[in-house]
Amino acid sequence: MLDQNxxxxxxxxxEGLVSENCTLLLGPKYALLRKEFKEAxxxxxxxxxxxxxxxxxxxxxxxxxxxxxxxxxxxxxxxxNIIVDVVVGGSxxxxxxxxxxxxx
Numbered sequence: 001m002l003d004q005n006x007x008x009x010x011x012x013x014x015e016g017l018v019s020e021n022c023t024l025l026l027g028p029k030y031a032l033l034r035k036e037f038k039e040a041x042x043x044x045x046x047x048x049x050x051x052x053x054x055x056x057x058x059x060x061x062x063x064x065x066x067x068x069x070x071x072x073x074x075x076x077x078x079x080x081n082i083i084v085d086v087v088v089g090g091s092x093x094x095x096x097x098x099x100x101x102x103x104x
Contacts, residue, residue, distance in 0.1 A: 004031040053083040060089025068094060071101050 002025045007013055010026045018024070054074065058066040067088055074084055086102055088095045 001025065002030055004028055051082060053085065055085045057087040061091040062088065062094070065094055067098050068101060071098070
């Protein structure tokens with residue numbers, strides 16, 4: 001059985017649900033990927049851990065207003081050297097408020 005998703009305690013996820021003779025291939029290390037991803041991994045650059053840019057996007061409508069919550073949290077970081085890209089969909093009811101916050 002293949003389940004390439006990451007779950008806490010994934011080794012026990014199928015306990016009692018599959019035969020004991022079943023081979024379990026669990027976790028992202030078993031992800032089925034095209035060859036292009038293997039090649040891209042060879043070009044992977046080592047990161048410093050320093051965050052310089054953030055993307056904030058909670059879907060097209062963001063009905064629970066997560067965008068503004070995230071922006072307020074980012075403001076509290078008080079880091080002027082971070083670039084923040086914000087994407088909101090046309091159906092976001094709070095897009096005007098998001099624009100006001102971003103303008104600040």
